[in-house]
Amino acid sequence: MTNVGEFKIRKVRKLSAEVQAADALRDGILSGEIPPGARLTEIRMAEQLGVSRATIRTAFHQLTQEGLIDQIPYTGWSVMSLSAHDAWELYTLRSSFEALGSKLVAMRIKAAGPHGAESARLNSVLAALKAACDSGDRKAIAAADFSLHRAIIDLAGHRRLAEQYGEVEQQIRIYIASSDSLVAEPEAILKQHIPIIEALKAGDVELSVRTAIEHNEQEGAKLEAHLRQAEASAG
C-alpha cells in the first residue's frame, strides 16, 4: 500500500470561513444573482451561510475593500450601485491605470526584446480571446476580455497598480453581470484588442499608451451612453 504521505500536498490549509463567505458573496454579486443596490444584512447573511456575524463582518469589510459593497453606519450594507457618472469615473480611472500599465510593459518588452516571457503571455491571452470570440459564448468572451486587460496590468510588475486596478475592474464587472447585452459583437471585440497587443509586443511605448487610452475612452463612452439612456427611460 502506497504511503499517503508521499503525495505532494500543495495547500491543505482549510480555507477560513471568512474567506469562504467573501467568496460566496463575491460570486453572488459578480454573477448578477445579487443585483446592484441590493441591501445586505449581517444577520440574514450569517444565517444563510451558517456562520456568525463576526465572520460575515470580516467578509463584508473584504468586499468593501474590493469595491463591491459599501456600508452606511447603523443602517446596513448594499451592493455598489451604478449610475452613468459612476461608469464615467470607472473608465476614466481604468484608462489611467492601463496607460501606466501599458507604458511599463512596453518599456519592459523594448528592453527585453520581442521573445521574452512578456510577449509569450500576451500572445497567449490574445489567442484565448480569439478562441472565445470564435465560440460566440458571450460570458466566455467577457471573461477573456477581462483576462487580457488584467494580464497587461500583471506584466507591469506594479503591485499597487494591480490592486487598485482590481477594484475598478470588479466594479465594471457588476455592470456586465447586470446586462450581458453590453458585450459587443465578437469580431469587433477581437479587432479592437489586436492593436493593443501589437503595440505592446513592438515595444512602442507611446503607441501602446495611446492605444490603451483610446480603447478605454471608446468602451467608457459606450457604457456611459447606455446607462444614461437606461436612466432616462427609467426616471
Added chain:
Amino acid sequence: MTNVGEFKIRKVRKLSAEVQAADALRDGILSGEIPPGARLTEIRMAEQLGVSRATIRTAFHQLTQEGLIDQIPYTGWSVMSLSAHDAWELYTLRSSFEALGSKLVAMRIKAAGPHGAESARLNSVLAALKAACDSGDRKAIAAADFSLHRAIIDLAGHRRLAEQYGEVEQQIRIYIASSDSLVAEPEAILKQHIPIIEALKAGDVELSVRTAIEHNEQEGAKLEAHLRQAEASAG
C-alpha cells in the same frame, strides 16, 4: 432669555468608538509615533485604548482600506513598510492620478473661464503654501504641499479618483513622517508648484498634465534615490 433651539446644531452625534480608535491609530502612524513595519496586535491595542477587540478589528480594517496597515492571517497586523520599490510604485501611481486630475480641472477652468470657484481655490492653496514656505516650518510646508495637491484632486469632481488618491497620499505621508529631512528647501518647493497652478488656471490641458507628471517624476526619483541609499547603508 434666548431660546436654545435657535442655535444650529451641526453634528452632536457621539463618534463611535471604532472611529475614535481608527483616528488614534492613524494619528500615531502619520505622526511617526508608530513607525513603519511596527507590529500591531489586536489585544494590546484593545487594552491600550480601553475597547474590545471587535472595535479594534473594525478600526484595523478601516486603516487597511486607507493603505496604512496590512494583515497577515493568524499572525498580526503591521504598519505598511517602505522600500525604494514601494516609493517608485507610489509616485508612478500618484503621477497617473494627478495627470487625470489636472486634465479634468484644466478642462473645467477652460470651460468656466479664469474667474470661477476653481481658480479661486487654486489661488488660495498656493497662497497657503507660500505662507508656509515663508514661515520656514517644515511640518507646515509639508502639510501645505499635500493640501495643494489634494485640492487639485478634489476640484476634479471624481469621487473614486479622490478616494484612491487618498490611499497613495497617506502612504507617502508615512515616509515624510519617518524623516522630515525629505522636505526640500522652502524656496525650491514654492517654485516647483507655481507652474502647476499657472497651467491649470490658464486652462491649458496639455501643459497641466505635462507639468503634473514632471513634478511627480522629480519628487519620486528624489525619494526613491534617498531610500535606495538608506537601504544600501543599512543592508
Added chain:
DNA sequence: GTCGGTTGTATTGTCGACAATAGCCAATCG
C-alpha cells in the same frame, strides 16, 4: 552536531449575547 518531530505560547478566527442607534409608524395635540 544536525535534522525532524513535538510541544508551548502568542495571536487571530469565531461565536453568541447585549447595548446603542436610525428610521418608521402611529398616536396625539394644535
Added chain:
DNA sequence: CGATTGGCTATTGTCGACAATACAACCGAC
C-alpha cells in the same frame, strides 16, 4: 388636517470567552 412626538423594530455597534492556527523553542534520534 398637519405637524410633532413618542415608541417600536430592525440593524449595526460592542463585548468577553473559547477555538484554531502559526511560529518558535525545545527535545530526541541518528
